[in-house]
């Protein structure tokens with residue numbers, strides 16, 4: 001055994017995150033770690049990477065008990081981790097981040113040239129669309145994820161932990177991550193892989209461990225488990241993974257976009273998908289519509305009226321909502337309670353004569369939290385102390401509370417577990433039934449194909465094709481990758 | 485939990501300790517003098533709480549206090565009634581708060597830099613305008629503000645309670661307060677939520693400026709002069725009061741109750757040193773140490789969060 005975690009316990013400020021965490025990974029295997037949002041996966045892995053100290057339990061490395069007091073100690077035995085939330089230094093370049101903590105020296109000075117050369121080689125080898133000298137703060141979440149991956153493969157020598165590495169990656173990069181994982185396995189390294197994308201499991205996994213409410217409830221060869229079985233272990237009940245949506249009769253036109261590079265309409269009750277490769281301009285289009293970037297020539301109409309949107313304020317006033325893909329940077333106030341985050345977009349509905357009614361506030365926050373199965377101590381818990389998937393649910397709740405007419409969803413289900421995902425789609429369906437228009441970006445193409453009425457394919461910053469239902473992954477990918 | 489209560493417990497401990505250590509502490513005269521002394525810093529600290537919660541900082545409050553006090557008393561000296569002079573003082577404070585807010589928002593410069601600049605500008609202007617000479621010969625009734633009593637309690641205490649109440653309500657029960665927390669906690673997320681971030685940032689500085697203007701008038705009334713050099717170094721005491729009370733210099737945290745406690749801790753420390761005959765030199769050192777201690781707790785709390 002390479003690494004064994006036995007009966008690990010961990011609580012934060014009296015709230016239990018891990019009750020009985022067990023996991024054993026061998027050299028030369030890919031070990032999947034599954035569980036609902038907040039089950040304790042990231043916590044267990046952070047303990048293995050020396051970032052948290054367990055309250056009880058034992059860590060064994062190659063059979064011998066060890067204590068990992070600092071990430072540096074874990075790194076010294078060859079353990080590295082791709083973190084769920086970006087832990088990069090935003091003001092440094094891609095190369096500097098890849099080498100952070102292990103900078104090559106030339107005498108007493110940094111060997112910058114070598115850092116950039118080797119980083120560029122690494123990026124090139126995996127065909128990641130990044131430049132070594134770019135500053136990290138400008139990168140999209142997906143690009144940051146790629147930098148994290150490069151940094152981890154550069155640092156790991158015996159065990160690599162991937163905590164949802166593909167949550168914002170599209171198919172191409174996901175495929176490359178699979179190739180990386182297989183190469184590491186062939187080199188005899190151990191890999192632990194966390195994901196909520198059920199279709200990825202069989203592509204990479206050898207063995208699996210499942211956590212529920214902080215306890216390891218199952219472990220074994222992946223081949224011995226059916227997907228339904230694994231979900232039952234995770235959730236404790238049956239959950240449909242295939243989500244079928246019956247399209248509605250489109251109502252009045254709510255959003256009409258006539259821009260040089262994008263021209264389309266979305267009607268009430270419609271759910272339109274926006275597909276494309278990394279950097280195809282999907283997020284940029286949403287940003288323009290929401291007034292974050294200048295629109296240039298062209299016209300945008302909401303509910304038939306032309307609107308001038310120069311800021312998010314204008315956009316919200318016009319009836320738009322924009323769920324951004326980066327929950328930590330642009331989505332949540334991490335050091336404020338869940339309640340405050342949920343109601344922030346629509347305080348007007350909770351004020352009377354200028355005063356906030358805190359009692360009115362609690363009810364919708366609590367209702368949305370229950371509906372989305374948020375695992376939290378209470379609505380007063382700081383948003384930043386939730387697990388990644390639960391944070392994502394709060395961002396969703398925040399915009400659902402706004403009751404907008406037109407929703408722009410950028411990767412709304414990023415990091416959300418199977419059970420909650422079904423609930424998210426049901427909620428979106430309700431929005432559509434209540435007459436909202438939805439434009440949804442998702443890198444998870446199968447998901448997009450399941451829920452979208454139509455798919456707009458973007459490539460090189462413009463919408464090049466509109467595909468009606470029924471369409472296939474192959475067709476979408478052909479337009480996204482090749483054009484025609 | 486203990487961390488939240490710590491400032492309050494220290495205040496109680498200080499109070500009890502001083503009652504035992506000095507027979508002169510628990511007397512009406514002494515306590516009302518503490519209240520008067522603390523009120524000025526305290527009222528400024530209320531405004532600063534808003535600013536710090538919203539992720540800002542204002543280093544120019546000491547200068548604003550002097551400017552407002554000077555302008556208000558100059559107005560009275562030139563024959564305006566006391567109430568009008570007071571309004572002039574408040575307006576002068578409001579004006580500089582507004583200016584600070586607009587400069588940070590419009591020029592997108594860090595508030596630390598902006599207010600470091602305005603600190604110099606305001607001090608300079610006050611000195612130029614006054615020629616360095618204080619305003620004297622104020623109407624006798626003006627001393628009622630700083631030194632008068634109402635139902636046996638100092639007038640400033642009523643003012644302090646009123647200001648604290650209003651600030652508390654703003655912070656906890658209005659959109660402005662809620663947005664201040666949101667902006668201070670994650671400015672970008674606030675922008676993306678469609679919040680008018682610029683407007684609310686300016687508002688917070690302006691309110692703080694106005695409260696500082698009021699404090700300036702109180703200070704002038706206590707001395708019965710308009711001192712152009714008043715309030716030197718007050719900004720640090722004010723910031724310290726907010727931080728001791730749980731405010732976080734990285735924004736998003738702070739409360740009126742905490743700030744009141746923080747300001748009273750500082751006030752009691754100064755008073756205690758006086759009563760116990762500790763030299764003012766050591767007094768400075770003690771207060772400095774308390775500030776570091778408080779910031780240490782601020783850091784500890786944050787580190788705890790980052791580990792999470």
Ligand SMILES: Nc1ncnc2c1ncn2[C@@H]1O[C@H](COP(=O)(O)OP(=O)(O)OP(=O)(O)O)[C@@H](O)[C@H]1O
Pocket residue numbers: 012013015016017018035036037038039040041042043044084375376385386387388389390415417791792
């Ligand atoms: N620093 C913290 N302070 C308080 N609670 C925490 C902290 N970190 C994690 N938790 C709690 O511990 C539990 C487990 O969190 P963890 O991040 O391990 O979940 P996870 O399985 O990785 O979930 P996800 O799939 O959403 O990433 C959650 O309920 C979370 O609220």
Ligand SMILES: [Mg+2]
Pocket residue numbers: 041042043084163387388389
């Ligand atoms: Mg996690």
